[in-house]
Amino acid sequence: MKAMILKKPGGLDNLQLVDLPDPGQPGAGEIRVKIHATSLNFHDLLVANGTMPTDDGCIMMADGAGVVEEVGAGVTEFKAGDHVVSCFFPQWQDGLPDAPVSDFTRTPGDGAHGFAAEVVVRPAQHFTLAPRGWRHAEAATITTSGLTAWRALVGDAHLKAGDTLVTLGTGGVSITALQIAKALGARVIVTSSSDEKLARAQALGADDGINYRAVPAWGAAVQQLTNGRGADLVVELGGPGTLAESIAAVRTGGHIALIGVLTGTEGVVPTSLLMAKQARIQGLIVGHRRQQQDFVRALEQTGIRPVIGDSYGALADLPAAFSHQQSGSHFGKITVEW
Known part of the structure; x- marks a missing residue:
């Protein structure tokens, strides 16, 4: 079978399309899945460019969607022909995170082999059903960015009708958060x-847009737009370079979902303002399998479909897709199908 691996020390030039042995038949508790699509996330880019080191020859990509070809003994949740999508933390089935589930040692495409391959054999609980009627490229957006948005809004912040959400940027997490919030x-x-991206976001339902280059103090702008109340929830994707403005934007007693590190991993936090706001900062990394199952049901009920800005048509196109992602010019998700 074909697979896209990463050779050490990383970097897009070290992504290689190779032939690997077919993984064979599934054992007890396993399923064999023919993978047809993946989607790109910032985490995948950090692995690909060597920022987050992985084993030499690791098969890339955390997200994978495809069709079950065969099930092993004892598997009752899936059958041949089912459309499935992978889980980011396959070891985290439910409940609160603990040390074994909050690292990347078993995350596909990082500490474990990922889904940039034609076929995989994995334990059945490493997947959930995909939404009915979705293309594989659409389903592949659920694993990382989709579930992150769902957990931030519904699982942690309990966003409800009438609340105000601020989300940073127009990548996969932000656009999915926009869609969920409007629903x-x-x-x-x-x-x-x-x-231009703000206009596209407003066409998808965003009520207001702020150009942070034109309005660097966008936290104050959020306060003005909300008549001084502030946002109930800020989906914080920038990290240290934007956290101060997120704290300025959030309402007293509000919630900041700390998801991204686009501006770095360390920085100054205005602790006195955070204390005065009595706001919560919740760090999170994706979510567990049951949340993904809840998300899939919600997607089927609401009719939300992912916004795919760019799609590539072959596994060999993965390096080109990463280059496009690295440019920052995309809107919504980037997918690769094969």
Whole structure:
């Protein structure tokens, strides 16, 4: 079978399409899945460019969607022909995170082989059913960015109708957060450095857009847009370079979902303002399998479909897809199908 691996020390030039042995038949508790699509996330890019080191020859990609070809003994949840999508933390089935589930040692495409392959054989609990009627490329957006948005809004912040969400940027997490929030009846404010992307976000339902290059103090702008109340939830994807503005934007007693590190991993936190706001900062990394199953049911009920800005048509196109992601010019998700 064909697979896209990463050779040490990393870097897009060290992504290689290779022939590997077919994984064979599934054992007890396993399923064999023919993979047809993946989607790109910032985490995958950090692995690909060597920022997050992995084993030499690791098969890339955390997200994978495809069709069950065969099930092993004892598997009752899936059958041949089912469309499935992978789980980011296959070891985290439910409940609160603990040390074994909060690292990447078993995350596909990082500490374990991923889904940039034609066929995989994995334990059945490493997958959930995909939404009915979805293309594989659409389903592949669920694993990482989709579930992150769902957990941030529904699992942790309990966003509800009438609340105000601020989400940073127009990548996969932010656009999915926009869609979920509107389905819940919330108001959405989007930030971006591109007026064109802001217009596209508003066409998808965003109520307001703030160009953070034109308005560097966008936290104050959020306060103005909400008549001084602030946002109930800020989906914080920038990290240290944007956290101060997120704290300025959030309401007293509000919630900041700390998801991204686009501006770095360490920085100064305005602790006095955070204390005065009595706001919560919740760090999170994706979510567990049961949350993914809940998310799939919600997607089927609401009719939300992912926004795919760019799609590539072959596994060999993965390096080109990463280059496009690295440019920052994409809107929504980037997918690769084969």
